[in-house]
Amino acid sequence: MKKKKVSITDLAKELNVTPSTVSRALNGLGNISTKRKEQIVNLAQKYGYRPNHIAKSMVSNKTFNIGLILPEFTHNYFNNILAGIESITYQKGYQLLICTSDALKEKEEKSCMTLLDARVDGILAAAGNSSDNLDHFSKIIDYGTPLVLLDRICEDLNTSYVITNDFDGAFEAVQYLIDSGCHNIVHIKGPDYISTSFNRFLGYQQALKKNSLNYREELVIAGDSEFFLDDVNNILNTFPIDGFFAFSDYNAYEVVKVLKQRDCKIPEDISVIGYADEPLAQYISPQLSTVKQPAYEIGKRAAEILLKIIEENIEVPMTEQLKTSLVHRETTKNKFISI
Amino acid sequence: MKKKKVSITDLAKELNVTPSTVSRALNGLGNISTKRKEQIVNLAQKYGYRPNHIAKSMVSNKTFNIGLILPEFTHNYFNNILAGIESITYQKGYQLLICTSDALKEKEEKSCMTLLDARVDGILAAAGNSSDNLDHFSKIIDYGTPLVLLDRICEDLNTSYVITNDFDGAFEAVQYLIDSGCHNIVHIKGPDYISTSFNRFLGYQQALKKNSLNYREELVIAGDSEFFLDDVNNILNTFPIDGFFAFSDYNAYEVVKVLKQRDCKIPEDISVIGYADEPLAQYISPQLSTVKQPAYEIGKRAAEILLKIIEENIEVPMTEQLKTSLVHRETTKNKFISI
DNA sequence: AACTATTAGGCAAACGTTTGACTGGAATTT
């Protein structure tokens, strides 16, 4: 049975003073004689008094809670983001209220309302893949609750963002493939309506163009297709492929498996680059070259920005772009040797 | 700037009724004429009225928040636990307040107080590795806040638990090694003061005993030793080792790497079994045989039990033990063929 | 028409805290 905890009023009664006096004594504000203060503090200590945050929130209109909406927690990327966020919120004395959206718009909407109803001081969210309607996020903005969006830009939403430069990350990866001698590079792409995957796709195209290679639609495969493995095999049967740039490490891993089955030499015959630097990249063999996203940093910066907005009452949205970096492992050739 | 949201009192004023009437109308309780009710509901809708959970909590002494304390969120095991918990709390309308302890007693203690101060309805916690003092958890119990502990049993703490049978899991793994022809089995063990790793150690010993094999202290290596790799090599140089049973998949992975370096045939010469079924087990090559812990289930059951305690006001602690299962992959021989 | 029963809604306290305005008395100044 939940016990009733001792309140300021209880302490006040016992000492025949008013709650306001106790409050002032405990908070070190207002005019209070030293002995009275001591007396109150001692009694509070004796009873193990703990201020009721709920009541505090009522009057201050501040909860010290931050809402967090992420698609899921089973992939490493989001966990590192979470860890990064937590590192900041913990230090600043905020608690995290978390919601998973499963990338479903419906759950995402519900989560927004829940967090708003909980009167969180701010919200951090990574939008799922539901393309169009972002009314629920506008609602947060309308309510005046600070909002920082992670990872994906949503054009219509005038709020703060922390993103990575997907275009550059992809460009760099493809440039690397080209520099190491690849000319027929397949792109495994993600859904177009997600800004991240679309930008990686653009980066791929731009890198080809910059190096006077033709962009060929036939060399692009959808990573979420149910015929993905067939598509990969078909393309290998049809074209003299020498490189893969995949939108995700998971897709890249699938490709590596197919290549191993076909007894291709990696990276001598065919190079592969993934995206995200999920842990599996280090565990598979050959170890996967990939574009590392600074997930922990993303979370950290997003939390920093959100708290800045909250605490300094900043109205103008800020966007911060963090840099990706290419991690060269065993599925790419050393470009300086093989040019 | 955070906007003031419309309150029940605002609605009441506009309609010249009292807040109580509005409250009753909105909650469907009490005596209210249909037209008045309609009128109030419509106005609430018009203004997008949303009840203030904080205020509700004040009067009901219930927050619909559950506190969660986990050591960290960068390992898969805890994320699956989190996902399992979330699946239940979401469905039942509770929010999760999360704290990481980094397995540090100090942070763990602070988290307990924070959650208690936040007046959560219950707490789920996986104790870190700080052996001794568990006063902070007793404090939760003393305050009468329902507590379910995950993963590790803490003898002195009379509360509810959801655990897995580490002893049996280890026993089964070692029995499997023996059945598939191993006689000189090394155990990579975890810290003694954690019940889970100690029980796995006991399971290892017991399995040897049951099969009339001598337990030899020389065949036990501490997985967290800084000389771990040296220890593995030494033991391989000194004894005719044919099997490894590791306290964790990470240690098992290290062992596999050493064995590959030494050109041992896995599993023909030496078998390896890990623990936990982390994703890496499937990604490394050869794929790692391991003892699978039902992390998602653990979280799910723990949340179910906690909510049951909260909602039905149950006083007597319950302990639930979930079953592990041996996953036979490529680092173990098929025992039926090789006996 | 007189009485009872029912209904719609108001009143006020409560949850625990903070905070601006106020007051009685002591201490200080003139």
Place this chain on the structure above:
DNA sequence: AAATTCCAGTCAAACGTTTGCCTAATAGTT
């Protein structure tokens, strides 16, 4: 001695809800 300043602490409202108790008015019964 009178006037002023200061101090320690009280008062009461406020935050947004809920809820037991009460009352006025209406409806229903003889």
